[in-house]
Amino acid sequence: MPFVPPEIRLAGIAPEMALVVSAFVVLIAGTFARSRVNRVYLPALATIGFGASIYFAVSVWGENELQLSDMIALDGFATFCKISLAVFGLLTVWLGSDYLTRDGIEEPEFYGLVLLAVAGMMLMASAADLIVIFLALETFSIALYVLVGYRRRSIEGQESAMKYFLLGAFSSSFFLLGIALAYGAVGSTNLYGNSENPGLAQFLSESASEATGVLVLATGFLVVGLGFKIAAVPFHMWTPDAYQGAPSPITGFMAAGSKLAGFAALLRLFDASLFALRWEWRPLLIGIAVATMIAGSVLAVVQEDIKRMLAYSSIAHAGFVLTGVIATNDRGISGSLFYLATYGIAVLGGFAVVSILGGKDEHRVRLVDYKGAFYEHPALAGALTLFLLSLAGVPVTSGFVGKLVVFGAAIEAGYSWVVVIGMLTSAIAAFFYLRVLVVMYMQEPDESRPPIPVGRAASTVVALTAVATIILGLFWSPLIGAAEDATFFFVGG
Amino acid sequence: MSIDPSYYLALAGLMFAIGVVGTLTRRNAIVIFMFIELMLNAVNLIFVTFARMWGNVDGQVLVFFVLVVAAAEAVVGLAIILVIARRRETSNVDDISMLKW
Amino acid sequence: MPEGYFGQYATIGIFALAGMTLVGATLQLAKLVRPNVPTVQKYTTYESGIDPIGRGWAQSNVRYYIFALLFVIFDVEAVFLFPWAIIFESLGTQAFIEMIIFIGILALALLYAIKKGVLEWLS
Numbered sequence: 160m161p162f163v164p165p166e167i168r169l170a171g172i173a174p175e176m177a178l179v180v181s182a183f184v185v186l187i188a189g190t191f192a193r194s195r196v197n198r199v200y201l202p203a204l205a206t207i208g209f210g211a212s213i214y215f216a217v218s219v220w221g222e223n224e225l226q227l228s229d230m231i232a233l234d235g236f237a238t239f240c241k242i243s244l245a246v247f248g249l250l251t252v253w254l255g256s257d258y259l260t261r262d263g264i265e266e267p268e269f270y271g272l273v274l275l276a277v278a279g280m281m282l283m284a285s286a287a288d289l290i291v292i293f294l295a296l297e298t299f300s301i302a303l304y305v306l307v308g309y310r311r312r313s314i315e316g317q318e319s320a321m322k323y324f325l326l327g328a329f330s331s332s333f334f335l336l337g338i339a340l341a342y343g344a345v346g347s348t349n350l351y352g353n354s355e356n357p358g359l360a361q362f363l364s365e366s367a368s369e370a371t372g373v374l375v376l377a378t379g380f381l382v383v384g385l386g387f388k389i390a391a392v393p394f395h396m397w398t399p400d401a402y403q404g405a406p407s408p409i410t411g412f413m414a415a416g417s418k419l420a421g422f423a424a425l426l427r428l429f430d431a432s433l434f435a436l437r438w439e440w441r442p443l444l445i446g447i448a449v450a451t452m453i454a455g456s457v458l459a460v461v462q463e464d465i466k467r468m469l470a471y472s473s474i475a476h477a478g479f480v481l482t483g484v485i486a487t488n489d490r491g492i493s494g495s496l497f498y499l500a501t502y503g504i505a506v507l508g509g510f511a512v513v514s515i516l517g518g519k520d521e522h523r524v525r526l527v528d529y530k531g532a533f534y535e536h537p538a539l540a541g542a543l544t545l546f547l548l549s550l551a552g553v554p555v556t557s558g559f560v561g562k563l564v565v566f567g568a569a570i571e572a573g574y575s576w577v578v579v580i581g582m583l584t585s586a587i588a589a590f591f592y593l594r595v596l597v598v599m600y601m602q603e604p605d606e607s608r609p610p611i612p613v614g615r616a617a618s619t620v621v622a623l624t625a626v627a628t629i630i631l632g633l634f635w636s637p638l639i640g641a642a643e644d645a646t647f648f649f650v651g652g
Numbered sequence: 653m654s655i656d657p658s659y660y661l662a663l664a665g666l667m668f669a670i671g672v673v674g675t676l677t678r679r680n681a682i683v684i685f686m687f688i689e690l691m692l693n694a695v696n697l698i699f700v701t702f703a704r705m706w707g708n709v710d711g712q713v714l715v716f717f718v719l720v721v722a723a724a725e726a727v728v729g730l731a732i733i734l735v736i737a738r739r740r741e742t743s744n745v746d747d748i749s750m751l752k753w
Numbered sequence: 754m755p756e757g758y759f760g761q762y763a764t765i766g767i768f769a770l771a772g773m774t775l776v777g778a779t780l781q782l783a784k785l786v787r788p789n790v791p792t793v794q795k796y797t798t799y800e801s802g803i804d805p806i807g808r809g810w811a812q813s814n815v816r817y818y819i820f821a822l823l824f825v826i827f828d829v830e831a832v833f834l835f836p837w838a839i840i841f842e843s844l845g846t847q848a849f850i851e852m853i854i855f856i857g858i859l860a861l862a863l864l865y866a867i868k869k870g871v872l873e874w875l876s
Contacts, residue, residue: 183861190868290714297721301728308732317736324729325684329675332691339695343702716832723829727822
């Protein structure tokens with residue numbers, strides 16, 4: 160049999176390739192350079208990489224096809240996710256450069272790993288084959304295992320890296336079992352498939368409902384694997400520990416990027432590929448969404464560490480986005496995308512403030528350390544207020560619009576009772592965000608604290624995210640329009 | 653002469669179940685990781701079995717990818733565990749519990 | 754030669770049994786024939802002629818560990834070379850260039866490791 164090499168068109172993965180190449184350049188340049196003092200070129204190189212990546216992503220906006228032996232979906236959905244992820248990565252790198260310089264732990268590996276992690280997350284958004292999803296998942300997970308334990312001198316950092324690693328590896332083997340069973344049921348791991356090549360969507364449209372039993376089982380295991388990445392209850396145990404021990408810029412990056420990547424795969428897998436099986440998986444996801452919203456909000460109330468509190472809040476937010484996923488309509492998909500993009504910006508801004516206020520080696524991350532923060536750092540405290548209000552879903556911030564669109568989609572799909580639970584838990588969540596504000600504004604600062612140096616890049620990140628949070632809260636229609644266009648170009652959607 | 657594929661699947665299921673139980677009950681990080689590897693290899697066996705059943709090589713190719721990913725994961729994981737073990741002289745996950753809610 | 758699926762395993766079993774018997778019998782025969790003169794030197798661990806230091810359970814240098822980690826990664830990557838090598842001739846230039854890129858990335862990783870000083874033996 161003569162070998163026919165697959166047609167190679169790299170437009171679909173050009174953004175990822177730009178990031179991988181720049182990661183190599185950063186790593187090699189960083190190890191060859193003699194100077195260990197002036198390392199401005201490292202974040203600069205990473206910025207160029209992200210810029211190239213955004214350029215490649217934007218240049219294919221509007222195209223809609225499968226590439227590389229149908230392994231990669233080049234569609235608006237993937238492009239939207241990729242641009243959001245590149246922005247998250249860019250903010251993380253800028254924030255990280257100040258953070259690392261302050262703590263004296265700046266190494267090229269940080270930037271290289273962030274670049275590689277974003278490449279993995281992007282690949283996750285455009286994967287049209289289960290095995291590509293798995294490879295992408297592992298690419299960014301392995302990079303994140305290292306980044307979580309990046310503070311080698313910190314005991315908490317090591318511990319959280321180990322917990323994240325063990326639970327992450329455990330959950331990805333469940334995900335892999337799901338892939339294996341899907342392969343057994345269908346004979347292929349492709350998400351779509353056509354009349355010549357088998358695939359999940361094609362299999363479901365052609366076979367009788369009795370033949371899908373194994374695929375339903377596989378779906379369950381796939382939910383476990385992806386549920387872990389988006390930190391949904393009951394797969395959330397790692398979240399508070401990993402978020403607390405990781406360096407704050409990485410915590411923000413995980414909350415924003417890891418969640419977006421996980422949801423991108425979840426949306427493509429469930430709302431497009433396994434759409435025909437929705438009566439089987441929807442009850443499961445509704446149960447998870449309700450449990451996630453309740454557990455995340457309730458457990459966040461009792462936290463005394465601000466990073467742990469934001470970790471539980473991120474769990475609750477996973478539940479809110481899931482209401483958009485279970486809607487299985489176009490508004491649900493575009494609403495989820497909008498929600499994830501705005502949530503990512505707000506949470507990155509929040510962790511930027513936390514990392515600045517934490518001081519050297521992040522000694523001050525407990526709630527009591529925020530006493531009177533407004534009187535010492537009015538601008539930072541004001542920005543944090545804005546981010547927390549956005550996370551709480553208060554009007555005039557982007558978080559309010561995000562909640563509005565995902566809840567609206569769920570109501571449209573007839574799941575009003577899920578939305579009622581979502582609103583009740585939002586009210587609980589507002590309580591612990593307000594608690595931080597009370598501590599910051601209404602309590603006296605301790606006099607003994609030394610001043611905190613604020614880097615230029617980090618303050619730029621805070622300013623940009625704050626402005627974006629306000630602007631998207633007032634003029635949301637361009638971004639929602641983009642998300643809707645993205646959904647329109649959703650292969651098979 | 654061939655063996656019924658269900659035997660292989662049963663064996664793989666058993667291996668996976670042992671891996672799950674071991675991961676949840678053991679207390680040494682290295683041993684937990686070995687059980688996770690057992691789960692991955694159980695899945696590999698499933699892939700190979702299904703590849704034989706379907707008569708295509710997709711499943712065998714997937715095994716290659718899983719092997720490589722598992723190796724990369726093992727290297728990173730063992731490095732993390734080693735850093736902790738050197739610092740605390742233990743790899744018992746119960747002794748490593750600074751972070752609690 | 755036994756027939757059937759399990760029969761083929763029986764062949765292996767017979768060979769294994771024969772092999773073990775042969776080795777065991779030879780050792781027993783040698784024990785009967787050779788002189789038995791135990792001295793202290795004979796019971797020490799053989800370490801290439803150097804006097805052994807410490808006990809047999811001494812911990813090995815942790816630097817071996819880094820080599821082991823590097824080996825695992827590079828060794829496993831080689832798995833992608835085998836399917837390519839088997840049908841190399843019928844693949845054409847495109848696949849050849851792809852494999853060059855793949856090996857080039859591995860070489861970059863090796864270069865990185867060398868520059869990091871991982872392969873230097875500082876004792």
